[in-house]
Amino acid sequence: MSNPVTGGWDYVAGGYGATAVLLGGYVLSVLRRGRVLRRRLPAGSPASPVLAEVRPVATAEEGR
């Protein structure tokens, strides 16, 4: 039941806050996954930091 002091605002704060935390937390996790994946992406991705470290390698047959 409603607290006479807060007049129900505590429930409102709880509902809005919980929604913000849940959806905000999910958004942050998606953005973080995106950043991690971008770092792991191989050549061909302009924004990939890995791109600069890529070096070509051939097999033994190609080397001979």
Place this chain on the structure above:
Amino acid sequence: MTLSSRRSSTSSRATRIVGGFTLLGVVALLVLGLVVSPPDPIQGETVRLIYVHPASATMCYVGFGICALASIAYLWPRTRNMRWDRLAGASAEVGVAFCVACLVSGSIWGRYSWGVWWTWDARLTLTALLLVVFLGYLALRRTGGDPAGRAKRAAITALCCFIVVPIDHEATNWWVTLHQKDTLFRIGKAPLIQGWQLGTMLLSFVVFALLFTWMLLHRLSVEHMEARLEDEGYVWAVAERRAEGSAGDEAVLPAGGPRPGPVVTAVPAAGPPPLGTGTMSRTRREEGR
């Protein structure tokens, strides 16, 4: 640090535009919902939860609806494409996020209205069931094996899971429930709320739809990156095996990138990341994504 690296890796022009409108909408919704909109004579200030809870529930339905439609598109031979599978997975996950938000905000509202955090009411139980079945769907998507077979299994499962959505929506009409019936869309009857309350509630649907779209675009971008990594990871894995097989043989290609041919590829200086097997990638390419 370049501009592109400062931005989110999943951002695009579309996400920035939708995100901007979403931000404006959220601010407007908070002002209208918490300041302008009047309290209810019966529910008092807690009526303001109506600007969060129903919109969350609607976006949950929308997410699962998109998942079902994309699954149909994947199962239909003429439109079969892995992009549909990825859209289904992304929208289901965003839908699950909204479903949790709906259950939590509803529980808080229920504590005030009914005096309990939870009751086995038809609407509540079916919404909880909806969450569980779509969590199962997401778990199924994480199983290994052939991507085409996995996508087919997931699409069929999504359609089975979606059956719960219309039952959940109609639960308040079919059974006697504690949960109130529809507030806005009542056939042949006026909405139960008017004025600022009605306007703010309608705005909440628009704002949550924008938020859903923004989240879906980001999540879809993650799906595309995962798929690409899986594909190109195959090439990296082959390069690693061959490099192991040719230990001691130093072979350097001329500058300008790898040459065409089945034996030439590229690996990063730090070595390939731990990735999936090649079988999955080959099958995905054959799928014509």
